[in-house]
């Protein structure tokens with residue numbers, strides 16, 4: 001029977017690669033995003049809107065058994081705690097954390113009813129270590145790690161697994177926009193910043209979205225049937241040192 005994935009933020013970067021990987025492998029993919037994407041069925045949905053997420057997911061659940069939820073939609077913000085306004089903090093949390101909360105809460109009734117399900121949070125290596133000038137983003141990714149662990153514990157009895165995937169630096173539009181902003185502010189040369197970023201990873205390069213998608217596919221599969229409540233690091237060795 002065809003399996004169903006509900007994915008947030010599947011129109012760009014890591015989400016796009018995840019949508020492609022699952023669709024290519026026969027999944028029925030629903031992509032909840034604010035902009036159209038190339039893979040899966042696009043459903044316009046701003047994940048910061050709780051009732052919109054609830055409505056969209058309950059409609060999908062009426063017609064399909066949702067096997068996998070991947071909470072990926074998120075954005076980056078460069079600022080220390082003093083440089084973070086209350087409005088910026090709330091906006092980032094609304095997307096990176098509350099969006100995942102809304103999607104998780106919405107899929108759980110149908111997953112419980114079927115006694116099966118896999119939930120994945122695309123967190124970050126920043127769920128494990130801090131980086132400078134990354135106060136709110138770091139906090140939001142630690143919160144996702146917590147969501148994976150508490151959800152794993154509370155719903156293990158329903159055979160629902162929850163994990164956080166923690167990628168290091170991955171080459172996506174988010175990454176390029178962050179470097180562009182940094183170069184605009186500092187006057188640094190983009191090629192040099194990109195090369196430095198690659199050199200700071202033990203493997204000597206940054207990661208590709210397809211590598212994250214491969215890990216997500218494994219974690220969603222029965223090959224990972226005993227993996228729950230975990231933080232799965234894939235960062236070219238960055239946090240090993």
Ligand code: NAD
Pocket residue numbers: 008009010011012013014015032033034035045046047048072073074075076095122123124125166167168169170171172173174175
């Ligand atoms: P991206 O900017 O390329 O893609 C983000 C996607 O989320 C886009 O399709 C965007 O339209 C969508 N989105 C944004 N706001 C939304 C909203 N309100 N509702 C629904 N969808 C929304 O970013 P990316 O680099 O692919 O990042 C995806 C996830 O991976 C993020 O959670 C990010 O924090 C995480 N991550 C990225 C990296 C990296 O280096 N790129 C590393 C670790 C973790």
